[in-house]
Amino acid sequence: QSSVTLSGVIDVGFEKRFSGDPFKMTPNRNGTSNWTLSGSEDLGGGLKANFQISTSFNADDGSIAAHTINDGLPSPAVTCPSTTSRCNNTSSLGNNGMFVGLSGGFGTVRMGRPVNTLYGNALFANGTKGVSNYDANTLLARDIAGAANTVYVNNAIQYHSPRFSGVQVQLEYAPKESTSGKNGRGLAIRYDEGPISVTFTNYLGATSSTTQKSVNQLAAAYDFGVARVLFTWRDQGGAASNADNSYALGMTAPVGPGLVYVSYNVRELAATDARSVIAGYKYNLSKRTQMYVNVANGNSALNVPGTTPAKSSTGYGFGLQHNF
Amino acid sequence: QSSVTLSGVIDVGFEKRFSGDPFKMTPNRNGTSNWTLSGSEDLGGGLKANFQISTSFNADDGSIAAHTINDGLPSPAVTCPSTTSRCNNTSSLGNNGMFVGLSGGFGTVRMGRPVNTLYGNALFANGTKGVSNYDANTLLARDIAGAANTVYVNNAIQYHSPRFSGVQVQLEYAPKESTSGKNGRGLAIRYDEGPISVTFTNYLGATSSTTQKSVNQLAAAYDFGVARVLFTWRDQGGAASNADNSYALGMTAPVGPGLVYVSYNVRELAATDARSVIAGYKYNLSKRTQMYVNVANGNSALNVPGTTPAKSSTGYGFGLQHNF
Amino acid sequence: QSSVTLSGVIDVGFEKRFSGDPFKMTPNRNGTSNWTLSGSEDLGGGLKANFQISTSFNADDGSIAAHTINDGLPSPAVTCPSTTSRCNNTSSLGNNGMFVGLSGGFGTVRMGRPVNTLYGNALFANGTKGVSNYDANTLLARDIAGAANTVYVNNAIQYHSPRFSGVQVQLEYAPKESTSGKNGRGLAIRYDEGPISVTFTNYLGATSSTTQKSVNQLAAAYDFGVARVLFTWRDQGGAASNADNSYALGMTAPVGPGLVYVSYNVRELAATDARSVIAGYKYNLSKRTQMYVNVANGNSALNVPGTTPAKSSTGYGFGLQHNF
Numbered sequence: 001q002s003s004v005t006l007s008g009v010i011d012v013g014f015e016k017r018f019s020g021d022p023f024k025m026t027p028n029r030n031g032t033s034n035w036t037l038s039g040s041e042d043l044g045g046g047l048k049a050n051f052q053i054s055t056s057f058n059a060d061d062g063s064i065a066a067h068t069i070n071d072g073l074p075s076p077a078v079t080c081p082s083t084t085s086r087c088n089n090t091s092s093l094g095n096n097g098m099f100v101g102l103s104g105g106f107g108t109v110r111m112g113r114p115v116n117t118l119y120g121n122a123l124f125a126n127g128t129k130g131v132s133n134y135d136a137n138t139l140l141a142r143d144i145a146g147a148a149n150t151v152y153v154n155n156a157i158q159y160h161s162p163r164f165s166g167v168q169v170q171l172e173y174a175p176k177e178s179t180s181g182k183n184g185r186g187l188a189i190r191y192d193e194g195p196i197s198v199t200f201t202n203y204l205g206a207t208s209s210t211t212q213k214s215v216n217q218l219a220a221a222y223d224f225g226v227a228r229v230l231f232t233w234r235d236q237g238g239a240a241s242n243a244d245n246s247y248a249l250g251m252t253a254p255v256g257p258g259l260v261y262v263s264y265n266v267r268e269l270a271a272t273d274a275r276s277v278i279a280g281y282k283y284n285l286s287k288r289t290q291m292y293v294n295v296a297n298g299n300s301a302l303n304v305p306g307t308t309p310a311k312s313s314t315g316y317g318f319g320l321q322h323n324f
Numbered sequence: 325q326s327s328v329t330l331s332g333v334i335d336v337g338f339e340k341r342f343s344g345d346p347f348k349m350t351p352n353r354n355g356t357s358n359w360t361l362s363g364s365e366d367l368g369g370g371l372k373a374n375f376q377i378s379t380s381f382n383a384d385d386g387s388i389a390a391h392t393i394n395d396g397l398p399s400p401a402v403t404c405p406s407t408t409s410r411c412n413n414t415s416s417l418g419n420n421g422m423f424v425g426l427s428g429g430f431g432t433v434r435m436g437r438p439v440n441t442l443y444g445n446a447l448f449a450n451g452t453k454g455v456s457n458y459d460a461n462t463l464l465a466r467d468i469a470g471a472a473n474t475v476y477v478n479n480a481i482q483y484h485s486p487r488f489s490g491v492q493v494q495l496e497y498a499p500k501e502s503t504s505g506k507n508g509r510g511l512a513i514r515y516d517e518g519p520i521s522v523t524f525t526n527y528l529g530a531t532s533s534t535t536q537k538s539v540n541q542l543a544a545a546y547d548f549g550v551a552r553v554l555f556t557w558r559d560q561g562g563a564a565s566n567a568d569n570s571y572a573l574g575m576t577a578p579v580g581p582g583l584v585y586v587s588y589n590v591r592e593l594a595a596t597d598a599r600s601v602i603a604g605y606k607y608n609l610s611k612r613t614q615m616y617v618n619v620a621n622g623n624s625a626l627n628v629p630g631t632t633p634a635k636s637s638t639g640y641g642f643g644l645q646h647n648f
Numbered sequence: 649q650s651s652v653t654l655s656g657v658i659d660v661g662f663e664k665r666f667s668g669d670p671f672k673m674t675p676n677r678n679g680t681s682n683w684t685l686s687g688s689e690d691l692g693g694g695l696k697a698n699f700q701i702s703t704s705f706n707a708d709d710g711s712i713a714a715h716t717i718n719d720g721l722p723s724p725a726v727t728c729p730s731t732t733s734r735c736n737n738t739s740s741l742g743n744n745g746m747f748v749g750l751s752g753g754f755g756t757v758r759m760g761r762p763v764n765t766l767y768g769n770a771l772f773a774n775g776t777k778g779v780s781n782y783d784a785n786t787l788l789a790r791d792i793a794g795a796a797n798t799v800y801v802n803n804a805i806q807y808h809s810p811r812f813s814g815v816q817v818q819l820e821y822a823p824k825e826s827t828s829g830k831n832g833r834g835l836a837i838r839y840d841e842g843p844i845s846v847t848f849t850n851y852l853g854a855t856s857s858t859t860q861k862s863v864n865q866l867a868a869a870y871d872f873g874v875a876r877v878l879f880t881w882r883d884q885g886g887a888a889s890n891a892d893n894s895y896a897l898g899m900t901a902p903v904g905p906g907l908v909y910v911s912y913n914v915r916e917l918a919a920t921d922a923r924s925v926i927a928g929y930k931y932n933l934s935k936r937t938q939m940y941v942n943v944a945n946g947n948s949a950l951n952v953p954g955t956t957p958a959k960s961s962t963g964y965g966f967g968l969q970h971n972f
Contacts, residue, residue: 062742094386
């Protein structure tokens with residue numbers, strides 16, 4: 001049937017995060033294992049209906065991350081799974097991006113659980129992947145308010161304008177689900193032309209039932225041909241001035257039948273800033289199948305879960321990713 | 325592969341249920357988002373093997389309703405998700421209809437979690453959809469015993485006879501899962517000929533470990549061409565005589581490239597009866613894609629969750645449904 | 649799209665396990681209901697990338713068994729679903745076998761949640777299926793340590809050598825997920841040539857955070873043409889000598905358009921050994937669709953859940969299985 005496409009990814013590997021950590025099987029350190037239904041229908045007159053239902057999972061044990069149900073309130077202290085109504089214990093569809101919408105000359109509209117505008121415009125060297133806890137997204141995303149701190153955002157409608165001379169405007173609105181919550185919203189301006197990509201994003205999320213917090217993000221990339229350099233910087237409103245910024249500087253370069261990447265990631269903290277370096281090589285067995293190896297180092301302030309007391313640590317991993 | 329068909333629906337929109345309610349994203353107010361595996365195999369001699377595995381979900385956050393596991397006992401007071409064994413916290417397949425069975429000259433047999441006989445023969449103006457809590461099914465289904473109060477029924481076997489002069493007999497049997505429970509069963513007689521549909525259904529469900537409750541339903545529809553009029557009436561056995569009936573009177577009419585519908589729904593209560601009117605328009609962008617708008621009004625006894633104190637309320641919604 | 653195959657099974661029937669047990673709908677007593685994504689990509693030079701994501705479910709109510717997350721520790725006393733972090737309440741993919749890997753002249757490597765080496769080399773008369781609690785796998789698997797007591801094993805990497813003169817070596821390694829756990833590992837030698845299959849398996853699993861337990865399994869089968877005879881024997885290390893063995897002796901024989909099977913199963917206990925006989929007939933309506941009937945008898949020590957006090961019991965069942 002031509003109206004739906006079935007595709008996905010399965011990624012399994014091994015890693016050791018630090019000295020003393022068990023060498024263990026860890027999924028999704030290069031890509032995100034998922035299965036996806038998607039499609040596009042031509043409605044005539046340049047108008048299209050589009051949808052996607054993409055569900056990620058851990059390919060080593062089949063678990064699917066329980067997530068907080070977005071009700072417009074800030075993230076609760078509960079750890080999911082839990083019996084509180086704020087835990088979506090039974091989530092199993094669309095956690096990797098889900099929407100239905102229309103596109104045409106006016107641009108694109110999506111409704112559902114699309115990619116967060118903040119994340120969709122972050123430019124990382126490796127899609128934030130690599131050894132667990134050292135990756136760019138872990139450093140940049142921590143402590144960002146409400147819906148903004150996950151890659152996908154529930155209950156959101158997004159509008160992406162057409163590109164005019166390479167410039168696109170993106171709007172996101174995630175209305176609160178209860179009267180005591182706060183709405184989320186995102187605004188991005190993006191410029192893509194030839195080797196250059198530049199984006200600015202502002203995200204406003206709830207931090208309590210009466211206050212919101214604003215996050216600004218500037219990201220840019222330039223493709224030199226032999227290598228692509230990428231930079232993402234975030235300023236978290238409402239935080240102390242010595243603990244409000246985080247950034248990731250990365251590079252990718254084609255080497256042989258694969259890609260080398262490296263990223264240097266910093267998150268400001270009141271005392272010593274957390275810093276990590278991740279690097280790796282992705283070797284293409286084919287267009288759809290890839291072997292990968294990762295290494296990472298972090299300072300004591302990175303405080304990888306499981307290292308006690310906090311100390312500088314080095315981790316590594318390798319694995320296999322197959323796209324279907 | 326010709327042995328399985330992959331299809332589904334994704335429906336996302338917005339609604340405001342009453343004055344003071346947040347205007348928020350709400351899925352499934354026109355269709356039910358689902359993904360479905362189905363197929364039919366010709367076994368020769370007119371015999372066929374048929375199956376369906378259809379799973380519904382909320383396309384705004386990916387959640388899948390946790391439901392009570394049917395063990396032949398009446399619905400427990402627990403709210404799922406919960407850690408009690410009566411909650412199917414991990415349900416994620418077939419909640420939108422699942423069966424395997426055979427069909428042939430003798431009729432059709434299905435085993436699994438098919439459409440409840442009571443619901444399968446209800447005639448609503450709009451498949452019970454519209455603004456949340458005002459719809460016909462919410463008014464008619466509330467307080468109906470055991471397995472009968474959900475659209476699909478676990479652990480059931482159903483037989484549908486062939487049609488003789490438009491008449492079909494339907495039998496359902498849902499045996500208890502534990503010795504202390506009670507069996508469920510359904511019986512329907514249905515007549516469909518030209519513009520006329522008439523059905524009578526009796527359903528017997530458990531209300532405690534020793535008692536059962538009987539529900540009778542009469543439903544009829546007539547297609548006048550310019551409009552189709554539909555009526556469903558339920559009498560709940562064992563309830564007080566001033567609180568045992570509920571009914572829905574509806575109409576659908578093709579208007580332009582779409583369909584208008586309206587439904588008037590009443591549920592008897594000991595004091596004031598709950599009443600609602602829902603109406604809407606479904607606009608076809610194509611055979612597979614539809615935009616819709618809904619309005620609804622209810623009296624104070626309808627008591628839409630969130631309206632405090634109970635008062636008359638008006639709600640509305642709109643959205644987009646895509647079938648794949 | 650040729651890169652992924654969608655297939656599966658749906659199996660629903662009825663059974664009565666013993667006198668006094670309700671006659672009820674029970675799924676999966678002949679096959680295991682599942683839906684499966686799988687594929688194989690030719691990478692050139694004889695190398696292939698292979699994957700499978702197979703998810704089983706109960707087709708009578710849509711539930712999916714919550715399972716313990718394998719962290720290298722022995723199974724906890726908790727009953728899933730639960731809010732403890734050791735319960736994978738949200739598991740919904742791959743519980744019926746999931747892996748990504750490579751195959752070629754060197755053999756086959758799989759990573760993820762593959763079939764347990766112990767189970768993959770057990771030879772049962774009927775894939776352990778039949779009336780619930782009487783089947784061979786229930787008798788043989790009980791009390792086996794850690795990861796070994798389930799058909800599939802989380803966090804495992806497996807290597808299967810090519811066959812040399814019918815001989816294959818199989819290795820499994822399931823590294824612990826936490827420092828206080830223990831690794832699991834499996835080793836099997838298998839010989840398949842003409843009518844003969846013989847396998848020996850050793851499995852080492854964790855029984856506490858400091859000890860491991862070893863299970864040895866010998867299994868053999870011979871196909872006489874008119875019938876195939878199968879035998880599986882397990883010796884559980886660390887158990888008392890009068891309670892450490894279990895075995896299943898079975899036979900399958902093609903009869904008409906179907907298959908007869910019978911299995912005699914014994915599990916040693918300190919007092920009376922538990923014994924069961926299961927038998928059945930699978931009738932092929934087509935290559936993809938099968939009706940089946942099962943009978944079973946067990947002695948008092950089998951102690952089928954629900955029979956109180958323990959006594960000899962007889963059960964039966966029948967159903968329909970469709971493969972898509």
